[in-house]
Amino acid sequence: MDVPNTSGTSDRKVALVTGASRGIGRAIAIELARVNYDVMMNYAANREAADEASVAVRAASTREGVRVATCQANIAEASDREELLQKTRQQFGRLDLLVNNAGIAPEKRTDLLDATVESFDQLLDVNLKGPYFLTQAVARWMIEQRTSGEIGDYHPAIVSITSVSAYAASPERGDYCVSKAGLSMMTKLYAARLANEGINVYEIRPGVIATDMTAGVKEKYDRLIDAGLSPIKRWGTPEDVGRAVAAIATGMFPFSTGEVINVDGGFHLRRL
Template identity: 30%
Template sequence: MTDTTSSRRVAVVTGGARGIGLAIGQWFLAHGHQVALLDNDRATLEATGRTLAQPDRVLTVNCDVSDPAQVDAAAHAVVARFGRVDALVNNAGVAVFKRVAETSFADWRAVLGTNLDGAFLCTQAFGALMVQAGGGAVVNVASISGLRASTLRVAYGTSKAALIHLTKQYAVELGNAGVRVNVIAPGPVETEMAKLVHSVAIRSDYYDAIPLGRYGSVEEMANTVGFLCSDAASFINGQVIAVDGGFDAAGVGLPTLRRGLPSERAAEAAHA
């Protein structure tokens, strides 16, 4: 891979202004890609572009991924700037945390509009470019909430579960054209949003429920996405990877029952 603009791979990351999306964009930059960051928060997106300070390699596009016209315009902007698309990461997402009876249809549509419709629209637009070029990779960012039901997540969890199945649908069809489509399901991640909304009690509950006993980092999410977009994952297609420290694997995994396992005894011995 050379450093010429025309030969560098191009990655498109939605929801790229902050958090996991920004970390994914930074992974691609660190691995020689040109990057298009899409986000509907214009001010934060512009600030991110200034911070990255690589105008020759970074394109920022203000885009609401739930709007077909804006997605189409974004695709045209990326092609006009970079001439190709090799990877798409559908990371843009929103959440409404309300009980089922309190969730309005407007809440429902707002969440599914971004989390599900957005991934569909972006994959239609950017996936078509990859098909024309003969290959590429798409990674969708779902959530552990798409694998495990929980309270206050009727819209969010449903959107992420649907996104996981949407991934498999695309993997079956686009795989025939050399475009791989996979999905990650992050568990709790140390983001600014998590720090704002997760109380001490909630964090303690997660620590007890996750075998690795901590939250993931945005870098760990980005590393997994980057791997799935890389040539090292060339035969991985239609898969969901829970990047969650073992949260999903633990199932009911009651903390009380896990006490007394080797790691717990080692910790007790260390503090004896």
């Protein structure tokens, strides 16, 4: 689903959410629409899911004439990233929030000693290289928008969705853990670099969330959660993560940058 081209800037805040067709990204887009953002929803291949999600996002907005668009782009590819931003510029004219959400798990969980270069490359390309360079391009655009002074009261932000795997070692999916640890460092780097440019940068670190990604390991996590994996004994929902992004998007953390927000039912607490 596309929206008609609109040139120039408007007074409406715009978010770009990667991987917004399903799961956590879809819920983030919905929560952003609820707090009056227009949303560019990126996806990789699943057009049907993206179209369905865009209808839900539109329905979530209370704003008259909310603008929602979808854009297919593989964030691991430089040319796709460029096109995604070009389309965002053409269709919305401004950008206030980037949410680096798109990510993949390894096709197969494999012991560290049998792990393959192919899986490592694929995971690092999508989960780290893509967001790293998308953030770079977005940061340049945000600085340009800020310098031009065309948008009044402009407080852009960048959010990346990492995982408890950024610090919890799972030797049967080392590539995923390394990619998320890298993304976590990326947040610190951009937070340090962009503070003087008026751009705050945040990391949201989800625990076990019920989505397509975790559907194949549902029974395992049912057991672990029941046994007390996290102090709050339930699966996380995509909405739990969406609401945390909405809190950032509505400017609730103006004096915080490089901050990690755990959305994990307390998984990160060390307990005795």
